[in-house]
Amino acid sequence: MSYLIPRRRARVKKRRQITLYLLMALVLMLLLTAIFAPILAPNDPSAGDIMQQQQGPSAQFPFGTDHLGRCVLSRILYGAMTSVFSSLGIIAAVFVVGSVLGILSGYFGGLVDTIIMRITTILQAFPRLLLAIALAGVLGVGIGNTILALCVIYWTEYARIARSLTLSIKERTYIKAARVCGENHVQIILRHIIPNVFPSLIVTATLDIGAMIMEVAALSYLGLGVKPSMPEWGSMMNLGKQYLQSNPWLVLIPGIAIFITVVIFNLFGEKLRDLFDLT
Amino acid sequence: MVKKLIFRILHIAVVLLGVTFLSFTLLHLAPGNPAEKYLAGTDGNYGIVSQEAIREQERKWGLDKPFFVQYFVWLGNACKGDLGNSYSTGHPVVSELFSKVGPTVMLSVAALFVTLLISIPLGVLCALYQDRLLDNIVRGFSFLGISLPSFLTSLLLLYVFGLCLRWINITDPSGFVGMLLPMAVLAFQCTAKFTRQVRAVVLEQMNQEYVRGAVARGVPKSRILFSHVLRNACLPIITWVGLYFGILLGGASIVETIFSWPGIGQLAVESVGRQDYQMIQGIVLWMALLYLAVNFLVDLSYSFLDPRIRVRKGGRLP
Numbered sequence: 191m192s193y194l195i196p197r198r199r200a201r202v203k204k205r206r207q208i209t210l211y212l213l214m215a216l217v218l219m220l221l222l223t224a225i226f227a228p229i230l231a232p233n234d235p236s237a238g239d240i241m242q243q244q245q246g247p248s249a250q251f252p253f254g255t256d257h258l259g260r261c262v263l264s265r266i267l268y269g270a271m272t273s274v275f276s277s278l279g280i281i282a283a284v285f286v287v288g289s290v291l292g293i294l295s296g297y298f299g300g301l302v303d304t305i306i307m308r309i310t311t312i313l314q315a316f317p318r319l320l321l322a323i324a325l326a327g328v329l330g331v332g333i334g335n336t337i338l339a340l341c342v343i344y345w346t347e348y349a350r351i352a353r354s355l356t357l358s359i360k361e362r363t364y365i366k367a368a369r370v371c372g373e374n375h376v377q378i379i380l381r382h383i384i385p386n387v388f389p390s391l392i393v394t395a396t397l398d399i400g401a402m403i404m405e406v407a408a409l410s411y412l413g414l415g416v417k418p419s420m421p422e423w424g425s426m427m428n429l430g431k432q433y434l435q436s437n438p439w440l441v442l443i444p445g446i447a448i449f450i451t452v453v454i455f456n457l458f459g460e461k462l463r464d465l466f467d468l469t
Numbered sequence: 470m471v472k473k474l475i476f477r478i479l480h481i482a483v484v485l486l487g488v489t490f491l492s493f494t495l496l497h498l499a500p501g502n503p504a505e506k507y508l509a510g511t512d513g514n515y516g517i518v519s520q521e522a523i524r525e526q527e528r529k530w531g532l533d534k535p536f537f538v539q540y541f542v543w544l545g546n547a548c549k550g551d552l553g554n555s556y557s558t559g560h561p562v563v564s565e566l567f568s569k570v571g572p573t574v575m576l577s578v579a580a581l582f583v584t585l586l587i588s589i590p591l592g593v594l595c596a597l598y599q600d601r602l603l604d605n606i607v608r609g610f611s612f613l614g615i616s617l618p619s620f621l622t623s624l625l626l627l628y629v630f631g632l633c634l635r636w637i638n639i640t641d642p643s644g645f646v647g648m649l650l651p652m653a654v655l656a657f658q659c660t661a662k663f664t665r666q667v668r669a670v671v672l673e674q675m676n677q678e679y680v681r682g683a684v685a686r687g688v689p690k691s692r693i694l695f696s697h698v699l700r701n702a703c704l705p706i707i708t709w710v711g712l713y714f715g716i717l718l719g720g721a722s723i724v725e726t727i728f729s730w731p732g733i734g735q736l737a738v739e740s741v742g743r744q745d746y747q748m749i750q751g752i753v754l755w756m757a758l759l760y761l762a763v764n765f766l767v768d769l770s771y772s773f774l775d776p777r778i779r780v781r782k783g784g785r786l787p
Contacts, residue, residue: 312487316757317719320737324753327741328499404618408723411620412738424620431624431727435632445621452616 206465213458220454224270233261235268235421253443256426257433262440266447268421274451276337277402283341285395288348293383295349296356297375307353310346318343322405326414333422336415340405344398351394355387389466397459400452407448423448484761489547492754493540496746504532507556552751557743562751566733570755573725573732576648577717580655584713587660589706592667593699596675607664614661619720622654623727651728655720659713670705674698703774711767715760 223230232252239259246254253262295306313321325339359365359382368378409415410424418425423444430440504526508518527533531542546552552562595604630636630650637646674680675698683693722734729735733752740748 308483308487311484312491315484315488315761316491316753317715317760319716319719320722320734320756321719321753323722323737323741324495324749325498327737327744327749328495328746330500400616407618408620412723412726412741414741427620427624434624434628438628441624441628445618445624448618448621449616452618453612456612456616 203465206461210458210461210465213454213461216454217458220270220274220451223267224274227267227271231261231264231267233264235260235264236419254437254439256430256440262426262443265421265426266423266443269423269426269444269447270451272333272416272420272422273403273406273424273448276333276406277399280337280340280344280402280406281395281399283337284345284348285391287341288345289352289387289391291345292349292352293356293379293387296353297360297379297383303353306349310349313343313346316343319405319408322409323412323414326409331414331417333416333420336406336409340402340409344402348391348394352387352391355390356383359383359386393459393463393466396462397456399459400455403448403452403455481761481765488757488761489544489754490540492750492757493543495753496750497536499744499746504530547754552754553747555740555745555748557740557745557748562748565736565748566751566755569731569733569736570759572730573718573721573734574759576651576655576721576725576730576732577714579648580652580659580717581710581713583652583656584659584663585710587656588663588667591660592664593671593694595664595668596671597694599672604668607668611661611665614657617658619654619658620723620727622657623651623724626650626654627727647728647730651721651724651730654724655717658720659717663709663713666709667702667706670702671698674701677701704771707767707770707774711764714763718756718760 232250237260239255245251245259248254251261251263253266256262256265291306295303321343322339325342326336329335329339365378365382368382373381406415407422407424407427410422411428413425413428416422416425418429426444427441430437430444433440505518505523508522508526524533531539534542543553550563552566554560555562555565558565591607595607598604627650637650680693680697683697684690688697718733721730721732722737724730725732725734726738733756737749737752740746740752
């Protein structure tokens with residue numbers, strides 16, 4: 191029977207690759223939707239006509255209008271831009287900052303390590319979302335401040351992962367061999383540590399995109415993320431919840447948009463993780 | 470042993486100092502002068518307040534002193550249980566916190582309890598019957614749980630149970646019935662993640678050599694599961710319980726706000742809305758201390774649960 195195993199594994203791998211490509215296409219579609227929101231949107235997302243408030247779906251407003259008579263579909267499309275790109279930006283920033291600090295911390299150890307790890311311990315001593323609320327609230331409403339607040343909180347996770355991976359890789363024989371061959375620290379980090387740390391971190395980052403979209407939306411829902419005039423899914427739900435009884439769609443449509451986006455990114459992240467595990 | 474203990478206490482002291490410092494700095498991150506803001510009130514009558522009045526208020530609050538002096542004065546007061554007065558209501562921050570911390574802790578503990586009650590048996594079952602029907606169903610359920618934002622789940626529940634079925638009174642959330650929905654939302658979210666983690670840990674233990682050895686020796690399966698696998702899986706699970714408590718304390722803010730549950734989270738969101746920075750500072754500090762205390766207890770529980778740690782720390786086997 192054992193001769194069957196490699197072929198089966200190859201087939202499973204092939205199937206997984208196909209799903210991964212499919213999900214990649216979906217992610218790409220999402221990104222394109224976000225980028226081309228200004229072209230795709232049928233109406234101006236912030237132009238409201240008070241005479242046409244709370245309308246049902248029509249040819250002009252495919253998803254109806256909100257309490258100010260603004261086109262819901264257009265706001266959803268523009269909201270994709272805000273949600274997706276702010277989350278991607280945050281993830282990219284914490285990924286870079288966290289990995290660099292974590293690798294330095296793990297590789298050099300000593301005082302650098304102690305200081306960086308103390309800072310992460312202190313930051314992680316706070317319940318995360320509460321600190322995000324406090325930071326975003328104190329800095330003031332605005333998408334820039336939200337991004338800043340979330341970055342300050344989330345880089346610690348990446349620093350910890352990068353550090354522990356670096357610590358285990360550092361002890362491998364090939365690193366010692368590289369030292370013996372006369373490579374300096376910079377070369378070792380660039381050629382050996384980073385390529386080995388990278389896969390785990392990229393999977394973590396991909397899996398975190400969905401969570402980050404929800405986090406940004408949550409802060410906006412609480413009225414801390416973006417200014418209410420800016421189209422964003424969380425803040426749309428916040429505005430819509432007063433009309434939950436009369437027009438639940440104002441909450442449901444942005445909610446479904448968040449859900450679908452998060453599902454796509456989460457599935458993509460999980461498939462990516464499975465693929466890395468297999469190889 | 471003594472050296473280790475001193476090191477540990479020093480570590481806690483550094484963390485505490487850092488936590489208090491960060492909480493204190495938070496207030497100073499806010500744009501604008503707090504004294505001027507206080508005097509101008511919520512209407513934002515900036516420019517109307519005279520410079521003398523601002524200086525007077527600054528002197529009263531000690532804002533004219535250097536930053537670090539202010540910090541240590543504040544820290545001294547905080548140790549005495551005085552976190553200042555709320556900007557908006559004028560009441561002492563500490564008494565306000567005292568009245569709100571109960572409901573939040575109650576909600577978090579209840580949600581945590583439900584989470585453990587569901588996740589641990591379910592996670593173990595999923596590990597035992599890996600890739601079978603139950604495992605797949607649970608996998609789908611946890612995927613749903615991690616992909617649904619808590620405010621969406623909350624609003625859906627509120628809509629269905631509060632507005633359509635009218636089972637609960639959404640304007641008055643007090644008591645046990647009022648707690649059910651927020652608890653359900655929090656527990657749903659945590660269960661989704663926690664079940665997976667329990668499953669992973671149990672699976673990891675089941676693939677260890679000692680399990681194979683026990684099977685070979687003919688040890689009954691139930692015995693392997695309960696006294697070997699689960700005992701070893703205990704430690705990571707306990708660690709996560711501590712972490713989840715923090716997630717719940719933070720995550721409760723959204724759920725509390727939606728269900729008008731009178732806890733710290735709601736107070737935090739309201740205080741942010743009112744720009745009551747003194748209150749925010751107090752809340753952040755309190756929650757961090759609470760979270761630290763829980764994790765300290767988790768740390769302590771290790772040595773009770775795992776004899777190996779006790780031995781490593783220099784003690785003898787009991």
